Amino acid sequence: MIFTSFAFILFFICFFLLYWFVFNKNLKLQNFLILTGSYFFYAWFDWRFLALLITSSFFSFFIGIYMVKTPIEKHRKILFSIGVIQALGVLIFFKYFNFFINSFIHAFSLFNISINIHILKIILPLGISFYTFRILSYLLDINKGKIAPNTDWILFFSYVAFFPSLISGPIDRSSNLIPQLERIRTFHYSMATDGLRQILWGLFKKTVVADNCAVVTNQVFSNYLSLPASSLLLGLFYFTIQLYADFSGYSDMAIGFARLLGFNITKNFDFPFFSQSLAEFWRKWHISLTSWLTDYIFTPLTIAFRDYGNYGLSMAILINFTAIGIWHGANWTYILFGLLHGCFLIIFLLRSYTSQKRINKVARNYGPFRKLINIITTFTLVMLSFILFRAESVGQAFHYFINLFSFSLFSIPPSHKYNELIPLLLIFFMLTIEWFGRDKDYAIATLGYTWPRPLRWLFYSSIIFVVAMFMQTGEMTFIYFHF
């Protein structure tokens, strides 16, 4: 039941009507509806993993309570450790167990030692990385004394399973979502229409841009050994846009659905492709994950390593980015992706390229042309690093990279073969709208706000028409469902 499916639309309409017309008088009942709706939504994908979600919520709920109840500091620490180990243990088992076993076997095979360990057939539960990070943020914040544990189990379980952001984020912190669950939601017309607009824009990005790019990307990455470098470059460009449009499209829809229910959830993207440096890019890409890791990994590490100056900072950056990489999946490609970005940032840090003051100074001195160069440079670096993100193995990424830099880079891609020009037009349209709306929460937040209503509705209707005309008709899942 993905957001773009008919089943979800039907589910959401029923949910919306019950939420605002039947359960709106009583907060507890409204939260109970969120909980049952979220579990129904999750079980639709695979009911077997619902037990895992409930168990994880159950553990952290009681651990949170007893962490505060216990007067002995040592006991509190033990409880906190159990909570973290339980949450992380489930994640590690389901997501990384086979990866560690395989890496272990491979490492020994380098020394001609063969180890006979069987790998397990493990299916990755949907959204596990996202809800585990929600649970962890809850336990970490209680441990730091930032928040008090929640004693209302319906409310806490609803926080963990909140369906708009359950499967692919944004990763909401307890300090943001729980207070909203604690107070009665009131319906605001402007908030609801804003949510609908954001859903529409997310739908456009996902079904029109991402899914059409995916057709070309999949063909290029499946045939990268036989295609000219110009096609590889085009395929890589399309993948970069696809990844953004897919994930930010999902996030926009998630935020939009939450707004229809009266919730403000964390913004996940802030037009990252218009960034002028990699540091800025990482402040604008998958914000809920990067800010989570900044708060719970990077900042504590910089404090711990503060005596080591730039070396300590570099180490904190490397660890943080390795965590970003490995969060995405159990593959060396993701780890290398994280390390590569860590290295980029360290280089720029040591040369002070990341300083916003410096960027502003350069922009003032050289004007829009310099800005454009910065944007293109940042985009190119990100795009090249995404080879690792898309490749199935480090070997494939390496060959793709090598093949990319050959003389055929200057040949004309065989566009007739892959119908490559249509996505280019769609990308141009998307980026143009995003450029003009870049200082807003999402691209069409205020676009046409001052226009007469028929004209504004004509614009929205046109987007609906483009969606219907360009959407792929097969089932297209979201990339970040795999994480």
Next chain:
Amino acid sequence: MRKLIISIFQFIPYSITIYLLMLVIWGNYSPLKKNLIYLKGSYGFSNTRFQEIKKLKNIDLLFLGGSDCYRGFDNRIFIKHGLNSFNLGSTNQTPMQTEVLLKRYLDKINPELIVFAISPVTFSMDGVESSIDIISNDVNDFESFKMALKLNNIKVYNTLIYNLYNELRNKSFIEDSIKGLDSYIKGGFVEHTLTYYKNTNSIPIQLQLNIDQLNSFENIVGMIKKRNIKLILIQIPRTQSSYESYSNNASFDDMVCKYAPYYNFNKLIVLNDSLDFFDADHLNQNGVECFNESIITTLFGNK
């Protein structure tokens, strides 16, 4: 909340109107087709075939199936044996579309015998392409809407809407009887100028049968039996490499033979992949003659 509901109920008709207008403009002027595929007078001569069947009544033999059907049963050969036949095959026709066509025409043409060409391929398809072909070339009725809802595919919806607009315009259309190497023969057969197939190896695949197609197939069998019309199921020969590329042929044969007398002509006659076919799945005229004579002998003896 009241304001939102009013706005939504105002926006929906407004948006539908804009959508319909844009669809018409897109269909008439856009070089890009994407999710509006309008196949009027496209390959397969469906338009001519549907015009012809409307003038028919009481025939001996009705052929049903996909492109292998309208390219595989030559009405002229059957006439020689005194059998008045019509070929209602259409491009990629799956049981879902066969059911619609039978509901539309079966009682009118009232055949004595129906030869239904089936294969694991047609049972595994979604039926979108064939629906678009039928919607574009035939008059649309309630069955077309039911088929569109069943398929729930934006391409089918768009084509249906666009075809309704064209029906309203009532613009006359006459399809050419010769297109490239294909010629339409009265009775629904499409003759391909004699060419030969250069054999290539096919990759083995296991086809996943579509449950909706199986349901439609059962409906078709029920519909025909209810009218006491004789039904024969046939698998038309394909090149050996194409036939053997599907690993579930045996289980398919076992499944369909329970419904009606079934003849898999891939096993019953020996044809040459190069000399009797013009591509991997279609007989050339040599192959058609050989196959048709064989089927007449098998079904009717030496009539």
